[in-house]
Amino acid sequence: MTNDEIIRIINDSLIKEFELDGKKMVPEAILYENLELDSLDRVDMVIVLETAFKFKIREEKEIRDIRTLGDIHNFVINKIREIERIS
């Protein structure tokens, strides 16, 4: 899976789950301020990503540092590449 494909899956999943405006899905979008997500959404976002990519990330410490949509993109890409390396 290419990085672009991963980003597309992330964006599509979040748009569908949180009824987001596709025009706002830019890497620099801040989750709380620009996408108007909150603490409950953050919990559900993890479930959405786990479902979309069939991995487990709930216990990953880096999740707590995610601020922007770009942070999510990078986190997921890194996670998938790590899984690919191990396997």
Place this chain on the structure above:
Amino acid sequence: MQLKRVAVTGMGAISPFGKGVDILMESLYKGASGVTMVPELKTIGGVRSHVAALVQGIEPGAIPRKHRRTMSKMSIYAVLACQEALTQACLPPECLFGGNMGIAIGSTVASIDTLQKFFEDYLVTKNMEQMRSTIFFQIMNHSCASNVSQALGIQGRVIAPSAACSTGCQAVGLGYEMIAFGKQEFMLCGGSDEFHPLATASFDIINAASVGYNERPSQTPRPFDRDRDGIVCGEGSGILLLESLESARRRGATIFTEIIGFSTTSNPKNIADPSAASMETCMKNALSDAGLKPQDVDYINAHATATIRGDIEECNAIHEIFGEHVPVSSLKGHLGHTMAASGSLELIATINMMKRNSIIPSLNLENPDNLCKNINLIQQMETRQIRYALKNSFALGGVNSSLILRKYENDK
């Protein structure tokens, strides 16, 4: 302590006829039925009743996702009904904030549909990793009340009375008392429920659901009728905005009616069987609370769900207090039994009947049961001045409630 007078200044309805009080009243006055055959019920083993009165034509998307995500259908109904009530009341937005407004909105149970979806996954996987954070807010017992407070920004008391079919009436009664005692200036009150086959099955198993009209859904339920065969479950929400009369007068609000009496009592003799004696006590207490005599009451909006026993018990209780002259009708024939919403939805209809000076007859009442003929059952539209009206709601679990309304005449 001087009690405050309590006015109704706004009403909102989500009913099997759709969104709004206007469509509700238009449908009731033309004798429409909200009951349909529900194909899903035919597929469930052991459920003989295949009819229900389901809400049509609402747009949940009108509620922002941030609030909607924690709502099951019953909370969506409640929020939409509250919005209509507030709009009708022309209440300045600042009245919602600062703790002057409270909420008393309940449901029979929390969202069974949400619980079902959770257990469909959990019982197979024995795993909760897929559980959304918002599920709890749909299954907590005060889901409707809490979601309304969040969606509308209300900061006063939030209570969620739950007394099955008595819920809506009881919630309005509790709101009335809170305003009368000066604890809140405004209260959004009523009941809300969403349909699930478990409701139909629960009445079916105790032989209290209508099973003989599956192919003729608009002909059931049949309150007081010789050929009635039970309840038809429904859903919806009825919300009333109550405020102190002095507040309503001060801001020049339209006052639809006053609430002047309330009683809620228990029948501890049996958790399922209706009792005329217990109903009688409840109505007498409400009359006493209102300072009225039986002959003052111009109309009774009955609970009358069209069960064999319940209708007779209510007739006997009414006859014992009021004799045979006070006009009585039930709206279950039109609306089905909207459960927690029934008391408040039917209260809204009663208030509109008082305004229009005309009584809506019981739909499907063609041949009154001989055992129900001891009271004045209304079978045709009747023009009549209604100065005082009484509304009954009686619930499984033995909880009765009665409210008394007074037409506001700006006279004293």
